[in-house]
Amino acid sequence: MVRYYLPKEDFPNPEQFIDDIIENRFLNNIRLWLDKYCFFDEGKNKFDLESQIKLLRNGKLAISSNMINLQNYENYLQRINSLYESLKKQGYYFTEPYEGRIEWRLVVGLGHESVYETSIMLHRNYSVPIIPGSAVKGLVHHYAEKYKKLFKDEIIEIFGSQNKKGRVIFFDALPIIEQNKDFIVLDVMNVHYRDYYQDESGGTPPGDWMNPSPVFFLAVEGIKFKFVVASRDSNLAERVMRLLKEAVKKIGIGAKTSAGYGYFE
Numbered sequence: 001m002v003r004y005y006l007p008k009e010d011f012p013n014p015e016q017f018i019d020d021i022i023e024n025r026f027l028n029n030i031r032l033w034l035d036k037y038c039f040f041d042e043g044k045n046k047f048d049l050e051s052q053i054k055l056l057r058n059g060k061l062a063i064s065s066n067m068i069n070l071q072n073y074e075n076y077l078q079r080i081n082s083l084y085e086s087l088k089k090q091g092y093y094f095t096e097p098y099e100g101r102i103e104w105r106l107v108v109g110l111g112h113e114s115v116y117e118t119s120i121m122l123h124r125n126y127s128v129p130i131i132p133g134s135a136v137k138g139l140v141h142h143y144a145e146k147y148k149k150l151f152k153d154e155i156i157e158i159f160g161s162q163n164k165k166g167r168v169i170f171f172d173a174l175p176i177i178e179q180n181k182d183f184i185v186l187d188v189m190n191v192h193y194r195d196y197y198q199d200e201s202g203g204t205p206p207g208d209w210m211n212p213s214p215v216f217f218l219a220v221e222g223i224k225f226k227f228v229v230a231s232r233d234s235n236l237a238e239r240v241m242r243l244l245k246e247a248v249k250k251i252g253i254g255a256k257t258s259a260g261y262g263y264f265e
Contacts, residue, residue, distance in 0.1 A: 029068075029125070029127050030063060030067060030068060030122065030127040030184075031122040031123065031124055031125075031127045032127075033052075034052070034120075034122070034218075035114075037052075038052070038115050038116070039051050039052045047115045047116050049116045049117075049118070049186070049216045049217070049218070050186060050216045053186045053218075061185065061186040062182040062184065062185045062186065063182065063183065063184035063185075063218075064180065064181065064182050064183070065177050065178060065179060065180065065181045065182075065183055066179070066180055068126065068127045068128065068177075069126070070177060070179070072125075072126060073126045073128055073177065076125075076126055077174065080174070084228070084230075087169075087230060091232050092169070092230045092231065092232055093230060093231060093232065093233070093234040093237050094228065094229075094230045094237070095228075095229055095230075095237050095238050095240075095241040096241075097226050097227060097228050098226070098227040098241060098244065098245055099176060099224050099225070099226050099227075100224060100225055100227065100245070100248060100249075100264035100265060101222070101223065101224045101264065101265045102220065102221065102222060102223060102224075102225070102262075102263070102264060102265075103260075103263045103264060103265050104221070104260055104261065104263070105185070105187065105219040105220065105221045105260075105261050105262075106129070106131075106219060106220040106221075106253070106254050106261060106262050107120070107187075107217065107218075107219050107220070107254050107255040107256050107261050107262065108120070108121040108129065108130075108131055108132075108135060108220075108253070108254040108255070108262075109121030109122075110217060110254075110255040110256070111255070116216075117215050117216075117217075118215065118216070118217035118218070119217075120184070120217070120218040120219075120220075128174070128175050128177060129175055129183070129184065129220045129223075130172050130173065130174055130175070131172065131173035131225060131253060131254070132172055133169075133170040133171050133172045133173075134170070135253060135254070136170045136171075136172075136173055136227065136244065136253070137159065137170040139244075139247050139248070139251075139253045140158075140159075140170070140240060140243050140244050140247055141155070141158075141159045142247075142251075143243060143246065143247035143250075143251060144158070144243050147250070147251070148243065157236070158236065158240060167231050167232065167233055167236055168229055168230070168231045168236060168237060168240050169229060169230045169231065170229055171227075171228040171229065171230070173225040173226060173227045173228075174225065174226050175220075175223050175224065175225050175226075176223065176224040176225070176226060177223065178223065181222070181223070182221070182222075183220060183221060183222065183223045184218050184219070184220055184221070185218070185219055185221050186216055186217075186218060187216070187217055187218070187219045188214050188215065188216050188217070189214070189215050189217065189256075190212045190213070190214050190215075191212065191213040191214075191215065192206075192210065192212050192213075193206040193207070193210055194210065194213045195210055196210070219261065225264075227241075227244055227248075229241055229244065248262075248263070248264040249263065249264055249265070252264075
């Protein structure tokens with residue numbers, strides 16, 4: 001049995017409200033659906049992400065681009081482009097954007113707060129997966145410092161410090177959404193020795209007799225993201241874009257990169 005939790009003062013007839021949602025598949029905002037209309041499986045005694053995704057697609061464990069309002073998203077992209085044009089007029093130089101396709105899957109926001117054990121970074125209003133500019137900046141910073149061995153003054157010039165702001169702007173990487181395409185899929189990681197890992201005393205040995213404990217999570221699959229950076233120094237912006245391209249191809253971005261997630265073509 002699945003139970004839905006809604007505030008009684010706002011929804012005097014919650015059962016009818018939920019039935020209407022399910023019947024009409026009103027899913028223009030998947031982010032809202034995942035955050036607020038959470039499914040509690042009384043048989044499993046937990047919030048169940050797998051059952052929720054199955055309901056969204058009549059049993060299919062994926063979310064399609066047809067389930068979001070692409071026209072609203074296109075309007076949002078036009079406003080973002082207007083922002084870029086405004087910054088150009090203020091003297092900022094924009095490199096040629098990098099449009100990279102995910103090699104396999106991408107997981108961003110896995111550890112964000114959620115009633116489920118995992119989460120995913122989706123735009124609050126448009127339900128598309130995004131890579132925050134802060135994550136892009138953190139990736140390039142790590143790559144430049146650890147792999148390219150940039151000098152400290154170069155790092156500060158690009159990324160800033162506690163006393164000085166950086167000279168490069170890292171914007172959110174936004175997806176290029178294709179029509180009628182599954183772009184978010186249900187994935188799973190299977191913990192085989194949970195009792196062993198949770199026993200802080202060390203008294204429980206790992207063994208094949210332990211039951212696996214699957215943890216479901218959502219991952220982005222097979223789409224392109226558009227990466228944009230800007231600076232008043234054109235040479236610096238171009239250099240950072242080269243670092244960005246190398247970083248997403250060589251070390252990946254987001255969670256579970258050691259398992260092959262987060263790499264771009």
